[in-house]
Amino acid sequence: xxxxxxxxxxxxxxxxxxxxxxxxxxxxxxxxxxxxxxxxxxxxxxxxxxxxxxxxxxxxxxxxxxxxxxxxxxxxxxxxxxxxxxxxxxxxxxxxxxxxxxxxxxxxxxxxxxxxxxxxxxxxxxxxxxxxxxxxxxxxxxxxxxxxxxxxxxxxxxxxxxxxxxxxxxxxxxxxxxxxxxxxxxxxxxxxxxxxxxxxxxxxxxxxxxxxxxxxxxxxxxxxxxxxxxxxxxxxxxxxxxxxxx
Amino acid sequence: xxxxxxxxxxxxxxxxxxxxxxxxxxxxxxxxxxxxxxxxxxxxxxxxxxxxxxxxxxxxxxxxxxxxxxxxxxxxxxxxxxxxxxxxxxxxxxxxxxxxxxxxxxxxxxxxxxxxxxxxxxxxxxxxxxxxxxxxxxxxxxxxxxxxxxxxxxxxxxxxxxxxxxxxxxxxxxxxxxxxxxxxxxxxxxxxxxxxxxxxxxxxxxxxxxxxxxxxxxxxxxxxxxxxxxxxxxxxxxxxxxxxxxxxxxxxxxxxxxxxxxxxxxxxxxxxxxxxxxxxxxxxxxxxxxxxxxxxxxxxxxxxxxxxxxxxxxxxxxxxxxxxxxxxxxxxxxxxxxxxxx
Numbered sequence: 001x002x003x004x005x006x007x008x009x010x011x012x013x014x015x016x017x018x019x020x021x022x023x024x025x026x027x028x029x030x031x032x033x034x035x036x037x038x039x040x041x042x043x044x045x046x047x048x049x050x051x052x053x054x055x056x057x058x059x060x061x062x063x064x065x066x067x068x069x070x071x072x073x074x075x076x077x078x079x080x081x082x083x084x085x086x087x088x089x090x091x092x093x094x095x096x097x098x099x100x101x102x103x104x105x106x107x108x109x110x111x112x113x114x115x116x117x118x119x120x121x122x123x124x125x126x127x128x129x130x131x132x133x134x135x136x137x138x139x140x141x142x143x144x145x146x147x148x149x150x151x152x153x154x155x156x157x158x159x160x161x162x163x164x165x166x167x168x169x170x171x172x173x174x175x176x177x178x179x180x181x182x183x184x185x186x187x188x189x190x191x192x193x194x195x196x197x198x199x200x201x202x203x204x205x206x207x208x209x210x211x212x213x214x215x216x217x218x219x220x221x222x223x224x225x226x227x228x229x230x231x232x233x234x235x236x237x238x239x240x241x242x243x244x245x246x
Numbered sequence: 247x248x249x250x251x252x253x254x255x256x257x258x259x260x261x262x263x264x265x266x267x268x269x270x271x272x273x274x275x276x277x278x279x280x281x282x283x284x285x286x287x288x289x290x291x292x293x294x295x296x297x298x299x300x301x302x303x304x305x306x307x308x309x310x311x312x313x314x315x316x317x318x319x320x321x322x323x324x325x326x327x328x329x330x331x332x333x334x335x336x337x338x339x340x341x342x343x344x345x346x347x348x349x350x351x352x353x354x355x356x357x358x359x360x361x362x363x364x365x366x367x368x369x370x371x372x373x374x375x376x377x378x379x380x381x382x383x384x385x386x387x388x389x390x391x392x393x394x395x396x397x398x399x400x401x402x403x404x405x406x407x408x409x410x411x412x413x414x415x416x417x418x419x420x421x422x423x424x425x426x427x428x429x430x431x432x433x434x435x436x437x438x439x440x441x442x443x444x445x446x447x448x449x450x451x452x453x454x455x456x457x458x459x460x461x462x463x464x465x466x467x468x469x470x471x472x473x474x475x476x477x478x479x480x481x482x483x484x485x486x487x488x489x490x491x492x493x494x495x496x497x498x499x500x501x502x503x504x505x506x507x508x509x510x511x512x513x514x515x516x517x518x519x520x521x522x523x524x525x526x527x528x529x530x531x532x533x534x535x536x537x538x539x540x541x542x543x544x545x546x547x548x549x550x551x552x553x554x555x556x557x558x559x560x561x562x563x564x565x566x567x568x569x570x571x572x573x574x575x576x577x578x579x580x581x582x583x584x585x586x587x588x
Contacts, residue, residue, distance in 0.1 A: 008510060011473045012420035059511075100412075101412050101415070102416040103416075
């Protein structure tokens, strides 16, 4: 059974999609959302095989939802939009599935067929995520779990990131969030501009660095403005010096 | 610049000429031409000061020259009086007498000379001024063309509204499978709305009743899309329904309510549309709850278009204000009730 999540803020549009997905013999709607934030939550919680995301939604657009998903565990994504020339151009370039509103059952059937083929060949939503991240200032905000819910935080408020197995601790001045993401995937979303790796499992927000202190044998300590001291490993030293203008 | 070069030349030519005459000292020609230059400069400064007032007549050269040449007699008299008293004064100061032909001859001779002189410099001033004015006119023309082009573009964008259209069609396509009667009503409303926007043109006036009907059609379609997320109330004074207002003036205001108020949140939004008479003005308010203006917000295409049209029809007598009110945003149009001319 192909499990699907559907997100659209307009009830008639959502219901149409729900009905048509449910009519497929091998598909099942496991969750519906009426805004981007609950769509991301649905995907996180239900781990569907495919997600139909409306591009224009309150809180987070479909593209923004895709941008916040973790690459390795993301579902196949089908974007649905009424009119967005630029998005459609991006979709075309990457040969990703999308539905243009209004669509008929033939067009929908073609999309569903393509979803089946892609799932069969073990493709993921990587292309959709890449489009979402390139089209949007996804590096400016990060979706983090907050108790049972998800919330958006400014990436400028993040001081440092710490990998821990399959998880990443996201440290802000106020509190720490635990994300089920890899550090590399998170850094590829947040971009190189603000964050930089200083250790295999640690990345810092460059604007939070107060000073560097040298230890023996070319090792350094990174002192953050909040007083915390982190190890700078030799492997990342030159790159950091270059960025800090040394 | 030109003026300074001209007088330096005059002085040097005059000095050259008198250089061979052993009876004249070197400073004498400098004094003659210098005194002339001084008085003439006074007049030139005056002429430059009032040139703005005369710029009006630049496209009628005869009138323009006439207004300046009126002053020719005064110029001649003050010039002779000024220049000759300076020369007499300086000569007396060094203990000599300034010798010149009889006053009668001086008057005639200097008059002819000054007339030619003033004519020459007025010609130059005319050239400079009319070139400047031509440039300013070109500039204004360019700005007007640009404004017109952007207004037309805004109008086109406003009319097409592809996002609205495709979403409405998608709603029809969804309703068709569940509620044929509702889908039918939606198609009819969409048809009516398209008819109205195709029929109306920029300068056209319509009644308030007709304009509110357009809003109702638009709201009906949007309410099908967003279903129970929208609650709409009308507060319209029925006595005002026949008042003429520019066609399709209000629709951009309601579009904004949906774009910024409804589409941004899944919470329920109250929309209020009101029309009443206040201080001999027709006051139309389109407001919504639950969303505030973004900090540093500026007018979008829709609002700019509304303002432009109000200014074209009513001059400064009408206004459009968008402001926060309670927990939402209100757009207020005020149109003078007496006549449509500014």
